[in-house]
Amino acid sequence: SKKAIIIGSGIAGIASSIRLALKGFQVELFEANSYPGGKLSEIEIEGYRFDAGPSLFTLPEQVDELFRLAGKNPKDYFEYEKLDVACQYFWEDGTRLKAYSDINRFAEEVQTKLGEPAQNIREALRKSAFIYDSLAPLFMNRSLHQLDTWTNPQALKSYLRMGKLGIFSTMNEANRKQFSHPKLVQLFNRYATYNGSNPYETPATLNIIPHLEFNIGAFFPKKGMHDITMSLYKLSTELGVNYHFGQKVEKVLVENGEASGIRVKGKDQFADLLVNNMDMVNAYKTILKEEKQPKLLLKQPKSSSALIFYWGIKRDFPELDLHNIFFSDNYALEFEHIFKKGTIYDDPTIYLNITSTHKSDDAPEGCMNWFTMINVPNNQGQDWDKMIAEAKRNILHKLNRILKTDVESLIEVEGILDPRTIESKTSSAQGALYGNSSNNKFAAFLRHANYSSSIKNLYFCGGSVHPGGGIPLCLLSAKIMSEMVES
Ligand code: FAD
Structure with missing residues (x-):
């Protein structure tokens, strides 16, 4: 052979x-x-297990497809569950939101807590599905570099829809039109970070992403x-x-x-x-x-990178779930720091992923494994040791304020991943998480x-x-x- x-x-x-x-x-x-x-x-640190990089799992059938192709039953190899709550959101002013995977329930939550008309959520997710249905067959399932991709009937259908696919405005502009409450604009702008882009520059076409999380679902592999x-x-x-x-x-x-x-x-x-x-x-x-x-x-400019603290925390926090976001009070300024200044904003949006909420043996009993991540610029030779020390202080202060506790005293073990180590461990240029950025329409x-x-x-x-x-x-x-x- x-x-x-x-x-x-x-x-x-x-x-x-x-x-x-x-x-x-x-x-x-x-x-x-x-x-x-x-x-x-x-990685494993003294009784705590952490997934080193990716933490959000969407489109699981793509994994299943490989087992099926080999004539196997996917469940014999790989099991996962659909999440009821895709993500929890926390703000400094005490606002908390649960993004239920049930769209009606999420819309109701947003209406009750923020006064945002439920209709706006349903409409946004309908548009997101429309972008997905228009673009997936053309861009995601085929090579863009072969002529028949551009001349098949599906391509023609996509060209006709171009105007509605958000290519000519930014994600932030589209979300500001879609939602009345700034917290919801922020929440939907965050999806740009799912491929390491800047919501204030990336085309609104990237509003394709919420469709994956809400309409199709967020999942967690059982192991x-x-x-x-x-x-x-x-x-x-x-x-x-x-x-x-x-x-x-x-x-x-x-x-x-x-x-x-x-x-x-x-x-x-x-x-x-x-x-x-x-x-x-x-x-x-x-x-x-x-x-x-x-x-x-x-x-081409690269996508953003990440700074991660893997913390073993010797206490349980019942209010925390698998995916938790603690939002910055000034999102625009945060992205300006990441993409224009190449630095880290002192009030960063913190993503806390805690797999021990769903897989109890990932942390000792009564403890939690906190994968604490912020988006940071890719590596351009900055003074990372200094930036990491400052970021750690700012992250701890922010978590202390919102969770009303002293996080530092609860940290039992610590591991760190930064743009330099992402590059040395995986050869990813400048430690970018997602290759080239999608900050321009081309x-x-x-x-x-x-x-x-x-x-x-x-x-x-x-x-x-x-x-x-x-x-x-x-x-x-x-x-x-x-x-x-x-x-
Ligand atoms: P990579 O994972 O980049 O691996 C390349 C491999 O090639 C490495 O093992 C490397 O050692 C090897 N290699 C390189 N050079 C050589 C050589 N010369 N000889 C031999 N071997 C070589 N994606 C999601 O879907 N959801 C998420 O939540 C998510 N979060 C992320 C968070 C972080 C912190 C990071 C780093 C990434 C995240 N991603 C996420 C992105 C996702 O991890 C990547 O897109 C994906 O894993 C990349 O896979 P890849 O096949 O390109 O190979």
């Missing part, structure tokens, strides 16, 4: 290995780390986010994929315009097909250094294609190529890529 080599075991690399194995390829996967999953991994990695890793090994851990690929071998293999630890390995899952910017700087560079693409068109236009037999998957970052899109990149490959 034909042999395929995959570089990187991020979630898209694993999904690609499954799809290629099912197409009959003998798949060899080379991973620099000693573990699979890239950003989607876990934690890391189980997405582990269950798919298990399936791929069962299909015969060979993983080579601790093997950092040094070079893609190209002969006569055709990818022929890779160099690892000075040794050449040959294959009929090559798939790169490594971040594209760093790939062109390292393993593709000698090849033609897509300059325009490499220059961003979607400027992602790298799922294949190389200059090197034959070289394909791409992962968060820095089409259709984009985040678990669902990474899984789709593997699907789009594998559909281009002839077995």
